[in-house]
Amino acid sequence: MSEFQPTSRTQVKRLPKRAHYDRETVYQILDTAFVCHVGFSVDGQPFVIPTNYGRSTDTLYLHGSAASRMLKTLSAGVPVCVTVTHVDGLVLARSAFHHSVNYRSVVILGTARLVEDSAEKMEALRVFTDHVMRGRWDDVRQPTEQELKATIVLALPLEEVSAKVRTGGPVDDEPDYALPVWAGVLPLQITPKQPIPDALRKNDPPIPDYLRNYSR
Amino acid sequence: MSEFQPTSRTQVKRLPKRAHYDRETVYQILDTAFVCHVGFSVDGQPFVIPTNYGRSTDTLYLHGSAASRMLKTLSAGVPVCVTVTHVDGLVLARSAFHHSVNYRSVVILGTARLVEDSAEKMEALRVFTDHVMRGRWDDVRQPTEQELKATIVLALPLEEVSAKVRTGGPVDDEPDYALPVWAGVLPLQITPKQPIPDALRKNDPPIPDYLRNYSR
Numbered sequence: 001m002s003e004f005q006p007t008s009r010t011q012v013k014r015l016p017k018r019a020h021y022d023r024e025t026v027y028q029i030l031d032t033a034f035v036c037h038v039g040f041s042v043d044g045q046p047f048v049i050p051t052n053y054g055r056s057t058d059t060l061y062l063h064g065s066a067a068s069r070m071l072k073t074l075s076a077g078v079p080v081c082v083t084v085t086h087v088d089g090l091v092l093a094r095s096a097f098h099h100s101v102n103y104r105s106v107v108i109l110g111t112a113r114l115v116e117d118s119a120e121k122m123e124a125l126r127v128f129t130d131h132v133m134r135g136r137w138d139d140v141r142q143p144t145e146q147e148l149k150a151t152i153v154l155a156l157p158l159e160e161v162s163a164k165v166r167t168g169g170p171v172d173d174e175p176d177y178a179l180p181v182w183a184g185v186l187p188l189q190i191t192p193k194q195p196i197p198d199a200l201r202k203n204d205p206p207i208p209d210y211l212r213n214y215s216r
Numbered sequence: 217m218s219e220f221q222p223t224s225r226t227q228v229k230r231l232p233k234r235a236h237y238d239r240e241t242v243y244q245i246l247d248t249a250f251v252c253h254v255g256f257s258v259d260g261q262p263f264v265i266p267t268n269y270g271r272s273t274d275t276l277y278l279h280g281s282a283a284s285r286m287l288k289t290l291s292a293g294v295p296v297c298v299t300v301t302h303v304d305g306l307v308l309a310r311s312a313f314h315h316s317v318n319y320r321s322v323v324i325l326g327t328a329r330l331v332e333d334s335a336e337k338m339e340a341l342r343v344f345t346d347h348v349m350r351g352r353w354d355d356v357r358q359p360t361e362q363e364l365k366a367t368i369v370l371a372l373p374l375e376e377v378s379a380k381v382r383t384g385g386p387v388d389d390e391p392d393y394a395l396p397v398w399a400g401v402l403p404l405q406i407t408p409k410q411p412i413p414d415a416l417r418k419n420d421p422p423i424p425d426y427l428r429n430y431s432r
């Protein structure tokens with residue numbers, strides 16, 4: 001797949017070996033997470049808010065209540081940054097200084113567009129739902145006209161994008177390798193536990209396969 | 217424990233029932249995570265960067281290379297937002313509209329102070345290391361004078377702080393409870409896998425207890 005063109009703002013300066021601009025890496029990081037952190041400024045104060053997202057080719061969709069300050073602010077076309085991060089492990093070195101974290105992250109800069117077309121809006125909602133749990137959309141009651149109106153959907157183009165990835169073990173200073181200190185990586189993983197049925201349920205449909213076999 | 221005073225900027229407006237301002241909730245969210253997302257603006261463009269942190273009472277410490285653009289920018293005393301998020305589960309409703317996520321997040325607004333005193337700097341590095349893995353600091357080679365100089369440490373006061381927490385099952389519209397759709401919560405948890413010893417090791421110290429029994 002092709003590459004995103006780094007700009008002066010997305011070119012990774014620190015540890016450029018960790019930088020990636022290819023769509024394959026960017027898509028993989030975006031598609032295996034479902035929570036992003038959205039950064040925007042109000043009166044010179046930055047805010048960083050966690051939210052869900054979905055991706056369709058080179059568009060990232062955000063959504064939320066029409067009453068949300070974040071979405072109202074972003075609808076006005078202010079600059080935004082959306083960051084997605086996976087924490088894959090703790091890197092334990094022999095010196096405090098060389099401790100690190102294995103991670104994969106994507107940073108997207110740009111300006112979001114308010115999605116007004118109702119077909120695109122509905123499709124974005126399908127993308128969200130299936131982004132979090134593939135197959136869920138077809139099982140659930142789909143949005144009514146009123147629910148669509150109560151929801152703001154924003155589209156952020158994937159144009160100014162960079163990824164940063166650290167993998168592998170610690171890199172210690174040569175003399176420190178002789179120290180009697182355990183060194184290596186503690187891998188971390190997000191794992192689903194047993195699904196908890198709604199206490200308010202009035203029926204007992206079977207647990208769908210996409211839930212039983214959930215992984216990211 | 218006492219409460220943080222909400223300000224016009226940290227008062228949660230959307231879904232205020234989810235808001236918490238007490239130190240107990242804020243500390244618990246901060247202390248069980250170790251990656252935050254830091255928001256700051258450069259030339260009007262917000263950036264959101266994932267990084268590690270540590271907490272000591274009402275101070276959040278950030279650190280990194282003296283070459284880091286983020287830390288150099290923040291050292292100049294610009295407004296910053298630090299957000300910490302736990303994703304605890306997927307909330308599966310009977311309608312697409314009522315799907316949600318169980319989460320715990322803290323948002324901290326303020327201005328960071330450059331830590332110049334070398335004793336405070338060293339203590340902050342101890343706090344970072346033990347924040348990620350309690351007990352690790354005492355086992356590893358501690359920072360040299362040169363490593364301290366290569367590291368920027370910033371202190372962000374916990375003053376303008378809010379937490380937001382969603383727990384529990386889905387809340388569906390009354391008629392939807394009759395739909396034959398599985399509804400409930402899929403809990404998600406960060407779990408450690410088997411530690412991977414460094415391939416470059418020259419000795420085989422035992423795996424320390426704090427690593428063997430790691431949990432957050």
